[in-house]
Amino acid sequence: MGDAALDLLDVDDLLSDEERDVRAVTRRVVADLVRPRVADWYERGAVPVRELALEFGKLGLLGMHLSGYGCAGASAVQYGLACLELEAADSGVRSLVSVQGSLAMYAIWKYGSEEQKQQWLPGMAAGELIGCFGLTEPDHGSDPANMSTRARLSGSDWILNGGKMWITNAPVAEVAVIWARADEGVAGFAVPTSTSGFSVREVKNKLSLRASATGEITLDDVRVPVSARLPAARGLRAPLSCLTEARFGIIWGALGAARDCLETAISYALSREQFGRPIAGFQLTQAKLADMAVELQKGYLLALHLGRRRDTAELRPEQVSIGKLNNVREALKIARQCRTILGANGISGEYPVLRHANNLESVLTYEGTSEVHQLVIGQKLTGLNAFSG
Incomplete structure (x- = not known):
């Protein structure tokens, strides 16, 4: 998880040095460029997309899991870790990167002509063109x-x-x-x-x-x-494959929002005193923190497993649905629970918790609602298509 206090299972030991490096670089740029300003962006309902895209392009974050045309050719796990760190700052910032790389760029990279790839992808990878x-x-x-x-x-x-x-x-x-x-x-x-x-x-x-x-x-x-026209895109399977591509980043990204909420709640609980002691010392608070930490670790193990499969074997759509359904759903529960630990301060923009919770309501819906993913999984289990039933 990148935070020793939350990594109760020592999952970090499963990462390579290169994967940790990608995470560290992304975390640094987020700390410098996004975190000091994101609460204001959220308050104003405005974000400097072009400025961010250029900075992310310099780091190779845009279309980073694609190869050629100025793209970094990173592994799925490296891309996932970057998404986690981006969404730990804000889901909207991770969405910028996901839509640029996993939807717009991926569609052109996968289904476009060579002329289209040359026309669009290098500029998009550099953040000079937005898609x-x-x-x-x-x-x-x-x-x-x-x-x-x-x-x-x-x-x-x-x-x-x-x-x-x-x-x-x-x-x-x-x-x-x-x-x-x-x-x-x-x-x-x-x-x-x-x-x-x-x-x-x-x-x-x-x-x-x-x-x-x-x-x-x-x-x-x-x-x-x-x-x-994208010459290789024939039928609905093409855009749906793009959605599967984007959902993979969400599986990781949602964990970033959850981690930021949990880190905030622990820090707050240690400093907030009631009845003469920090509220972190009360049994009910510790029970909440423990349950959230367990779900966060489980979600991370799931994301890492799916990332390893994507890097070494086939990652099937229903497997992506399992990851998206579980990790977003649990991240939203964690955000809401952390809000209770912060009490009235939980609704203040001074803290990121309710901002994350509000954002995750959108993440829960886009790239397939929870109900859609339940039906994808249900169809795999039963062989029956319930979408039109």
């Missing part, structure tokens, strides 16, 4: 197969019409990976956001992920050349 991933729609969140966005071929161009909602990075992106229904099925497109007919409305009044740029995309007769 977003347009799949979710206002009326089609958990059911992307019925998306309303349409793509039709017109001569040597594609024309896109429709809308996408809750799109991270959209207000500042230079390129959007847009998924639409064509005559032959779901297709993906790398669309420059400067294209005529492409517009973005920034989503305001969020009570969660406030340190993240979120937008609603409108596509009004957006005309792009045939070369904008």
Whole structure:
């Protein structure tokens, strides 16, 4: 976990020196660049995406688990540890990195043409170009197969019409990976956001992920050349594979939010006195801390196991669903429980606990709700598809 006091099982011994180095570097940049300012970003509902992207690009954090085109080619575990440290500061900051690397960049890297890869990926890896991933729609969140966005071929161009909602990075992106229904099925497109007919409305009044740029995309007769289509993306399997890619980072990231909450709660409990003694010395407080520490260690072991599988063998979608379902759910429970230890101070922006809890409410929903992941696991257990039942 990177904190000896919380690493009750000595899980840190399972990491290599290179993995610890990645964690340490990420933790340092987060401590310098994010932690002193993130409470203000959250309060104002604004985040300097471009500044952060450039700094993260210098460290090789953007698309770090991809190879070539300026990407670092890091292992899955190294990427996971980076996500953990980023989300220990704020889920919105980790989302910036995840959407850039595991959704937008991965889609182009996996399904794009060589020309598309050369056009977009080096600049995205450097943080000079921001990407977003347009799949979710206002009326089609958990059911992307019925998306309303349409793509039709017109001569040597594609024309896109429709809308996408809750799109991270959209207000500042230079390129959007847009998924639409064509005559032959779901297709993906790398669309420059400067294209005529492409517009973005920034989503305001969020009570969660406030340190993240979120937008609603409108596509009004957006005309792009045939070369904008991702040639290897055929059918719904392509965008769903991108979601699986992004969920892996969430498995690790949620642990960072939980760890930050638990560290805060322990520190607070040791310094806060009631009835003449620190509240850390009361049995009920220690029971809460013990239960949370156990769940945090279990979640970390699960993430590490899945990371090792991804680095050495196949990581199946239902295995990713197990990790996302468990770790986000438990992280949210930890955040809420830590809030009780801080008492009334738990709702203050002076402490990160309720900010993490609010953010995790979004993390619980995006990249597949808990219910969706339960059904993925249920289908694997029974062989029966309950999504349409």
